[in-house]
Amino acid sequence: MIGLSPGNGHPYSWSAIFNGYEPAVMEHCGFPVIPRYLEQQSFPEDAIAEARVTHVWAQDGEIARHVASAARIGHVVTDWRDLIGAVDGILLARDDAESHLEFASPFLEAGLPIYVDKPLALSTREARQLIDRQRYPGQLYSCSALRYAKEFCLDDATRASIGTIRQIHATVPKDWDKYAVHVIEPLLLLTPDRGPVVRCQRWQSGDANTLQVEFENGIAAQISTLGSSAAPLALRVIGETGWRDLVFKDTFHAFRSALHEFVQGALHRDVRIAPQFMLEVVNVIELGRGQ
Structure with missing residues (x-):
């Protein structure tokens, strides 16, 4: 798990969807909506059983330790590159798209499956750079979880x-x-x-x-x-x-569905979201920026 960008609580919520969570600690995550929808679920029954978040990095060690405590993550790393060789896949839970190429490239080059938080990029040029760094089809997964919203x-x-x-x-x-x-x-x-x-x-x-x-x-x-x-x-x-x-309305269902799909793609090493579709999404984002 890699976080945390301003205003984005996904390191907390995504990790909890795998690991469960500590309610008293999660109350202080800084995102009041997260403990409210988590408390509507039943853990461990509603958790994703096929994987677990084992390591976390954030740009601030105190934040990383709090995410770890809230979402029962066993290891806090001080250098995000140390995740290579320690984990089977990466959750890049930052929505500052301008950082995605820097963070994702080493993991793509190492052959690790990676879920890059939305938006993948703000230009089709950068999106293609990320897609082209894949070592196998389907290694890169990126979406808004709302693609799975019922x-x-x-x-x-x-x-x-x-x-x-x-x-x-x-x-x-x-x-x-x-x-x-x-x-x-x-x-x-x-x-x-x-x-x-x-x-x-x-x-x-x-x-x-x-x-x-x-x-x-x-x-x-x-x-x-x-x-x-x-x-x-x-x-x-x-x-x-x-x-x-x-x-x-149902944030938990959408998040869980997106994360589960990523895990299945990582386990089966297949394409869950076509690169061409990712590029079409980014193209519309880029048109709306007018740049």
């Missing part, structure tokens, strides 16, 4: 009732660079026949950012990160004959 799935009956999807309007709180991916990824999964982006427009109002894109097959999407506003993390899917509002 709330963002459409069953056959719902798809039939709304008809062919024409537009998706997506909203998420906070900033574009770190949080747009939470709706971009499920949006792309809902539209597998979309083709490439053929037209886009972006605008900014205060701390809110909006990107409008049209795909080759005619589907349009509007993605808004709404900064400090109390916005829902939601998709409105509009079809020819109806529409549905899909609102994300």
Whole structure:
């Protein structure tokens, strides 16, 4: 486990999903929502049984020791490179994408499977650099856990009732660079026949950012990160004959599903998320940055 970037509690929550946790210590993790959704689960029954977080590094030793205490991690390392040879896989639980190439490269070159927290990168150029460092297909796994959110799935009956999807309007709180991916990824999964982006427009109002894109097959999407506003993390899917509002709620289920999928990919050494899909996600992020 490698952490911790400002505002990102994943070293705590992800580790707990494997190891269980100490409630009294987790209360002081600095992310009040984490102990609240963890206490709704039953451990060890709801933990991931096939793996365990055994080592942790953070840029501040005190933080690393607190993560270890909260999530029952046995070893705190002072140099993250020392994880090579000590563990079977890496959780890079930092969402400062600008650090991902530096942190991930040694592990990719060493052949270790690695889960890189969202977003993989802020440009397709950097994303390709990471993907190209793989020693085998599927070694690099990166996603928003919301790709596995049950709330963002459409069953056959719902798809039939709304008809062919024409537009998706997506909203998420906070900033574009770190949080747009939470709706971009499920949006792309809902539209597998979309083709490439053929037209886009972006605008900014205060701390809110909006990107409008049209795909080759005619589907349009509007993605808004709404900064400090109390916005829902939601998709409105509009079809020819109806529409549905899909609102994300179950953080634990999404996180556990994403982590479990990473473990299965590491165990079987196969591809769980296609590199081309990762690049498409990063491409939309890059378009929304306007750089």
